[in-house]
Amino acid sequence: MSWTLEQFVQALRLLGSLDADVYRAVAVSLGVASASTVLATAGGLPLGLALGVARFRGKRLVATALHALMAVPTVLIGLVLYAVLSRQGLLGGWRLLYTPSAIVLGQCVLALPLVTALAHAATEGLDPRVRRTARTLGAGRWRTARTMLSEGRRGYLAAVVAGFGRVFGEVGISMMLGGNIRAYTRTVTTAIALETAKGEVALGIALGIVLMVVALGMNLMFLQLHGSGDRT
Amino acid sequence: MTATATPPATAKEPAIEVRGLTKAYAGRRVLEVERFDLPRGTITAVVGPNGSGKTTLLSVLALLEPPTAGEIVLLGRTVGGRNASALRRHVVLVHEDPWMFAASALANVTYGLTARGVGRREARRRAEAVLDAVGLSEAAGRPARRLSAGQRMRVALARALAVEPEVLLLDEPLAGLDAARAALIERALAGLPRQGGSVVLATHRLAAAYRLADRCVGLVAGRLTEMPLDNHFAGTVVERAGEPAMQIAPGCAVHLATDLRGPAHVVIDPRTVILSRRPVPSSARNTFFGRVAALAVQGDGVRVTVDVGVPVVALVTERSLRQMGLAPGQRVAVIFKTLSVAVYGGRGT
Numbered sequence: 001m002s003w004t005l006e007q008f009v010q011a012l013r014l015l016g017s018l019d020a021d022v023y024r025a026v027a028v029s030l031g032v033a034s035a036s037t038v039l040a041t042a043g044g045l046p047l048g049l050a051l052g053v054a055r056f057r058g059k060r061l062v063a064t065a066l067h068a069l070m071a072v073p074t075v076l077i078g079l080v081l082y083a084v085l086s087r088q089g090l091l092g093g094w095r096l097l098y099t100p101s102a103i104v105l106g107q108c109v110l111a112l113p114l115v116t117a118l119a120h121a122a123t124e125g126l127d128p129r130v131r132r133t134a135r136t137l138g139a140g141r142w143r144t145a146r147t148m149l150s151e152g153r154r155g156y157l158a159a160v161v162a163g164f165g166r167v168f169g170e171v172g173i174s175m176m177l178g179g180n181i182r183a184y185t186r187t188v189t190t191a192i193a194l195e196t197a198k199g200e201v202a203l204g205i206a207l208g209i210v211l212m213v214v215a216l217g218m219n220l221m222f223l224q225l226h227g228s229g230d231r232t
Numbered sequence: 233m234t235a236t237a238t239p240p241a242t243a244k245e246p247a248i249e250v251r252g253l254t255k256a257y258a259g260r261r262v263l264e265v266e267r268f269d270l271p272r273g274t275i276t277a278v279v280g281p282n283g284s285g286k287t288t289l290l291s292v293l294a295l296l297e298p299p300t301a302g303e304i305v306l307l308g309r310t311v312g313g314r315n316a317s318a319l320r321r322h323v324v325l326v327h328e329d330p331w332m333f334a335a336s337a338l339a340n341v342t343y344g345l346t347a348r349g350v351g352r353r354e355a356r357r358r359a360e361a362v363l364d365a366v367g368l369s370e371a372a373g374r375p376a377r378r379l380s381a382g383q384r385m386r387v388a389l390a391r392a393l394a395v396e397p398e399v400l401l402l403d404e405p406l407a408g409l410d411a412a413r414a415a416l417i418e419r420a421l422a423g424l425p426r427q428g429g430s431v432v433l434a435t436h437r438l439a440a441a442y443r444l445a446d447r448c449v450g451l452v453a454g455r456l457t458e459m460p461l462d463n464h465f466a467g468t469v470v471e472r473a474g475e476p477a478m479q480i481a482p483g484c485a486v487h488l489a490t491d492l493r494g495p496a497h498v499v500i501d502p503r504t505v506i507l508s509r510r511p512v513p514s515s516a517r518n519t520f521f522g523r524v525a526a527l528a529v530q531g532d533g534v535r536v537t538v539d540v541g542v543p544v545v546a547l548v549t550e551r552s553l554r555q556m557g558l559a560p561g562q563r564v565a566v567i568f569k570t571l572s573v574a575v576y577g578g579r580g581t
């Protein structure tokens with residue numbers, strides 16, 4: 001049996017034997033990615049919606065800036081926040097560095113422009129009659145927004161799923177702000193980097209399989225929800 | 233008659249008053265309305281071809297789009313930035329191709345009611361009653377988007393009627409409806425003024441406009457004209473010497489070819505009107521005498537207005553005009569056949 005195949009077989013054994021390190025890393029990853037996605041969604045959906053509806057000078061500039069922010073490397077976000085959250089930094093007193101909260105904060109910064117930009121695109125792509133109909137039937141600002149979110153749920157859901165996918169698979173922020181502390185801030189991606197560097201390739205592959213399964217699961221869930229939109 | 237508080241206004245005030253309104257997109261003026269009043273409890277039809285600005289006018293009147301300039305007074309209140317959203321609740325616009333929310337027909341109809349704070353049970357009861365009135369009670373539970381175009385229009389109308397707006401704005405409300413369904417909608421609309429509601433309906437279908445409206449105005453290139461067409465007369469069709477006729481001016485009764493009796497509108501196509509310097513024996517049943525009041529170039533021809541007690545317009549070619557030597561003040565005969573007179577039953581004006 002070749003070395004590569006051996007590593008894969010061992011990786012499957014690790015997954016099957018419910019290796020605690022693997023599942024702890026998965027739990028941390030899911031926890032911080034979910035929290036940061038929820039926060040980015042809470043900020044990004046209303047921002048994208050407002051940006052799509054509002055008419056003001058410089059709107060195109062704001063949209064361009066958002067798209068540019070989507071391309072900022074995770075290491076750069078990690079570096080800037082590291083400088084802010086370090087003991088000597090601006091928010092050093094909060095003692096967030098090397099905690100899951102620091103990862104959540106960093107991932108939120110990463111996902112917010114993405115969710116906002118995609119929500120903006122979804123709003124622009126929404127039939128203008130949705131808003132006009134809601135308003136002429138007497139809906140106030142909040143009811144109109146709710147109606148738009150509901151009618152354009154496919155686009156908005158895609159924004160949320162893309163945000164989750166982005167933060168779940170990132171490594172730079174988790175590494176720099178979390179510190180890769182075992183069973184505390186070690187995520188799937190940082191564990192893969194560490195274990196592979198240590199020569200524990202099988203464990204790295206096991207974690208990689210988990211990463212793939214979660215990503216596929218998210219996409220399947222999205223397709224399911226997408227389909228339910230068709231039935232209405 | 234709405235679920236929300238009605239602004240204090242007297243019944244004598246028009247439901248909508250528009251003064252000096254303009255609407256421009258990217259510097260291009262698409263609407264220019266010097267003055268427009270919608271009396272309370274009446275139906276006004278805005279008749280114009282596609283692209284004349286009907287939809288823009290309705291959007292501005294529905295307070296969905298701010299005018300570029302001018303003033304709108306709705307139910308006695310001048311519309312400004314702050315009160316626009318509150319006043320918007322008294323007006324409902326039904327689009328030509330209405331959007332159906334991704335829900336059942338019933339849920340679509342309850343939308344406006346729940347948005348106004350009506351309880352779910354009461355909203356459902358009222359929505360079912362309105363759906364029944366537009367002949368859609370059997371489709372209440374079906375997804376609105378799966379209904380036919382005609383059914384969707386009726387759901388949209390039911391959705392608007394359910395909130396009992398003071399002002400109802402309709403953009404081509406009879407589009408896609410067969411005769412029976414259109415009659416159903418017309419009955420529902422005709423009842424609105426009796427309840428104090430005022431209606432503006434935009435259409436390019438003249439027959440529907442005359443049937444439904446108390447008043448018809450034209451909209452051409454964004455400008456309102458008091459008469460949507462030349463030679464439009466309102467009156468009563470009566471039996472005169474054994475044949476139907478409508479008096480359009482003292483001593484001036486137009487013979488008609490119709491079975492209809494009672495209030496009606498008649499329109500004489502100016503292209504079919506013949507002018508003659510002296511009476512001509514012919515098969516045409518209508519001959520009136522009058523004097524040329526005005527001459528104006530219109531397209532490839534000349535528009536000749538003859539005063540026969542009321543102005544009657546004839547379109548003639550420039551060559552005919554030259555050969556006849558027509559000039560203002562000259563006496564001419566106006567001749568047209570009964571078959572060139574279109575008759576529309578309606579409420580009259």
